[in-house]
Amino acid sequence: MMTAHDIFARATIIPVMTVTDIDSAVSLGRVLYKQGYEVLEVTLRTSAAVHAIEELRRQLPNALIGAGTVLNKKDLQLVTTVGAQFAISPGATPDLLKAGREADIPLIPGVATVSEVMQGIEYGYNEFKLFPAAAIGGVKLLKSIDAPLAGVKFCPTGGINESNYKDYLALPNVSCVGGSWII
Ligand code: 3PG
Numbered sequence: 001m002m003t004a005h006d007i008f009a010r011a012t013i014i015p016v017m018t019v020t021d022i023d024s025a026v027s028l029g030r031v032l033y034k035q036g037y038e039v040l041e042v043t044l045r046t047s048a049a050v051h052a053i054e055e056l057r058r059q060l061p062n063a064l065i066g067a068g069t070v071l072n073k074k075d076l077q078l079v080t081t082v083g084a085q086f087a088i089s090p091g092a093t094p095d096l097l098k099a100g101r102e103a104d105i106p107l108i109p110g111v112a113t114v115s116e117v118m119q120g121i122e123y124g125y126n127e128f129k130l131f132p133a134a135a136i137g138g139v140k141l142l143k144s145i146d147a148p149l150a151g152v153k154f155c156p157t158g159g160i161n162e163s164n165y166k167d168y169l170a171l172p173n174v175s176c177v178g179g180s181w182i183i
Pocket of ligand 1: 016043068069131157158159160178179180181
């Protein structure tokens with residue numbers, strides 16, 4: 001089974017796609033993939049999202065298609081069923097963390113505090129989405145937590161843009177960044 005580590009290793013920038021219909025989702029996915037973005041996240045924020053994940057999997061078999069805004073065990077089960085290859089959540093609950101460990105696809109839980117990372121580590125996680133990255137301290141925060149949380153890797157998302165993404169990617173505890181700006 002693929003791990004969160006594998007996902008992080010393949011991604012530098014993860015475009016966060018919020019899609020309203022299947023055709024435009026697939027066209028967008030194709031353009032992004034052609035531009036070199038192999039790891040794509042489709043947020044579960046629209047009614048088209050689940051079907052779009054299914055269709056993107058079919059039409060872009062070499063990409064890695066993940067589901068974002070996965071809020072609970074039910075979401076995780078649903079996106080697994082339709083073929084998502086990984087799941088990302090904006091935060092984490094004990095139920096979701098537990099479900100993620102038992103799931104057939106890797107879950108990348110969202111964290112905003114050191115305690116949340118520590119809780120995630122207790123459940124066996126080492127890769128996290130830092131969200132909403134810019135609003136909670138951004139690069140400064142990541143620099144501050146690198147030493148106490150040695151070995152933990154982050155995908156900062158939320159407020160990342162053209163002018164700051166390189167600052168994030170230069171940090172030792174950042175494997176990749178996510179965001180909608182790239183769209
Ligand atoms: C997400 O779901 O990860 C965020 O909405 C993306 O944040 P951004 O729009 O600030 O990039």
